Amino acid sequence: MTTVNQTAPSPAADAPAEASVSAPADAQAVLAEISGMLRTMLDEYGLDDIEVTMETRFTEDLELESIDLVTLAGSLEARYGRQVNFAEFVADLELDEIIDLTVGQLVEYVVRCLRAARER
């Protein structure tokens, strides 16, 4: 069984002032969701005691390969529907940047998408 420990994310320093109150709570919830998705995936690889934080890197720390990120994109769509478009997110990134992605970068993107969807 994989243990996924969650560490409370620190609010982004450059977050807009009006968002700074709700951002950590949103991010916390999204981090918990993504950690759950990663736990399922890592279980399949038989990996134990992996700590997932905002700083965790998908490749370097979790030993995920690019195809696992595609699977993660599917899980994100299943959870959040079309509000979160992973393909759009990665379209703006170079392959190297995708490989170096941190969980936090993805969490922040999902939070931004959810906030935008609420404001529509």
Place this chain on the structure above:
Amino acid sequence: MAMIDTEHATDHDGPHTGTDGVRLHVQRLSPPDGRPPIATVVLIHGLLTDSLASWYFTVAPDLAAAGLEVVMYDQRGHGRSERPGSGYRLDTFVTDLARLLDRLDITGPVHLVGNCFGGTVAFAYAMRHPERVAGIAVIEAKPATESWLTEISGILRRVEEELVVHEAESLAWVSAHRGAHTARLAKSAARLVRTTTIAEDVPASQVVSEEQVRAMRCPVLAVYGADSELAGQQRWLEAVLPGARTVVLPGQGHSVLAEAPTRIRELLLSWIDEREREHGRHAATGAPAAGAALEADA
């Protein structure tokens, strides 16, 4: 994640069906806002260290945004698809593609785009099912000629030696010199070679003669990196298929798809756009007839 079981597919393959069905991982991207697609493009990845992720994280989202229905799949043994113990001759990969398109109810002519071994699959598919292909675009690839077989057999022998016999040392070297992600891919490749007959099967593939390639009527775009060992392939292809369009990208090597995705995207979009215009298919799909139909938003 869609898993397509090719086992129960309609069988169009006649004498070629020496293969068992396998479960293949498929990802599709459609044009945004429910626009009807201009055409369908199927992206085919390479051998051993590759998966559909190489498309998903490079050109696939842009191709969908430009109005194409994009189909990507992990070939047998790769990515998230099933990894049967045997059945890895080129013909089997081609049969998988035919069955996959049947299962997805994609009946009209499609554009195939193949990277490296995926390009060899595209050539073989177009030769076996010419009526089902609108055109092929291959990146760093050649058809399954005798010289292809010699090269791929050599690569597989080297992989077996380095990744399977000396796995730990090789992976440590890859990790130190090529980074953690490449090492992770190499580890998957080692598992594929160790647990299946792929290293014996691919070299046992049936080859095609120069005459058979010459007889191809399907439009062909072939892209090579100028610094790649395959760059010389351009001249051969131009001689054998005078109608083919070849492009050599300066300063690029074998991994041109990963290194120059913007250039590859532009080449693919204008290639597919031209083929569709030739067949007057744009009007049928309701897409703008001129100019902006397949423009990439650069």
